[in-house]
Amino acid sequence: MRSCSSPATGSASMTFTFSLMGFGLRLYEQRTRTRNRDPDYASPSRRKTAASRVPDVECLGRRRTTMATKDEIIRGLELTISQAKRTTSLFAEGEMAWKRAGGWTAKEVYTHLAAVAAIVPQLGQGLAGAPEGQDIAAGMDINAMNERAVKSMADMSPEQVMQAFEANYRKLIEFVQSAPDDLLSQKRSFLSEPIPVSDILANTIMLHGLHHVYEANSRFESPM
Numbered sequence: 001m002r003s004c005s006s007p008a009t010g011s012a013s014m015t016f017t018f019s020l021m022g023f024g025l026r027l028y029e030q031r032t033r034t035r036n037r038d039p040d041y042a043s044p045s046r047r048k049t050a051a052s053r054v055p056d057v058e059c060l061g062r063r064r065t066t067m068a069t070k071d072e073i074i075r076g077l078e079l080t081i082s083q084a085k086r087t088t089s090l091f092a093e094g095e096m097a098w099k100r101a102g103g104w105t106a107k108e109v110y111t112h113l114a115a116v117a118a119i120v121p122q123l124g125q126g127l128a129g130a131p132e133g134q135d136i137a138a139g140m141d142i143n144a145m146n147e148r149a150v151k152s153m154a155d156m157s158p159e160q161v162m163q164a165f166e167a168n169y170r171k172l173i174e175f176v177q178s179a180p181d182d183l184l185s186q187k188r189s190f191l192s193e194p195i196p197v198s199d200i201l202a203n204t205i206m207l208h209g210l211h212h213v214y215e216a217n218s219r220f221e222s223p224m
Contacts, residue, residue, distance in 0.1 A: 067195075068202035070176060070184060076206035077173050080213055081166055084110065087217040088162060096158035100215055107158050108150050109216040110165045113209055115149030117168035120205055121175040127197055128183055135189040169209075176201060 088096070088106070096107040104112070123136070130136050153161060184198040191204075 067185065068198045068206075070179070070181070070198065073176050073198065073202050073206050074173055076202065076210065077169055077176070080113075080206070080209040081169050083210070084113075084162070084165065084213050084216075087213065096161075098219075100218060101220060102215055104150075104215075106216040107161055109212050110161050111150045111153045111156070112146055113212055114153065114161060114165040114168045115146075116205070116208070117165070117172045119145075120172055120201075124175060124179070127188055127200075128186075130188055132187050132189075132194050135191065137189075137191045172205070 088110075091106070096110075097105050099105050100109065102109075126136060153164065156164065179197075184196065184201075186197055187194040188197050188200060189195075190200045192200075195203075
């Protein structure tokens with residue numbers, strides 16, 4: 001594609017870019033030399049003085065990474081349903097049987113999502129009763145569970161699978177809506193360090209579902 005800028009403009013832009021890079025490099029070298037000469041450069045007292053003038057980046061980071069809210073999870077689950085329905089409505093005839101890059105067919109992907117959505121509300125009591133340090137996935141063979149779930153729905157038509165997927169996701173949304181706030185804020189482990197239950201639901205259910213909806217829709221490197 002032909003550039004809209006003239007050669008002179010492009011040259012000036014490049015000169016400015018290199019000048020900016022040179023300024024940044026000189027600033028870095030100056031700070032490095034100052035740090036090497038001054039043993040108190042990074043001392044606690046210097047950091048404390050700096051902190052009084054500059055916002056605490058670490059604290060800002062914690063505020064940006066607060067636990068997932070109930071509303072965020074519900075909106076994510078609703079988005080999963082709407083995008084699943086939208087993308088599959090555009091499938092070619094028989095495309096639900098096409099394999100995707102991950103090795104599953106689109107039908108198997110939605111069978112998996114339907115099965116997972118059905119299991120989560122049943123784990124509600126387990127989430128509430130588990131101690132914080134215990135991994136609630138310990139002893140679970142996730143791959144075997146996936147395989148059994150997919151096989152149990154193998155005889156369903158693609159239309160039946162999508163109906164089960166939506167129905168189970170609606171029940172999952174009801175589960176999240178009714179979950180007590182104190183439960184969502186409690187920390188549990190699920191193949192991770194202890195994190196709030198709301199983040200377990202957001203990461204392993206909501207984001208997991210959106211990921212698979214994309215996978216089911218993606219034809220890239222997909223053996224048909």
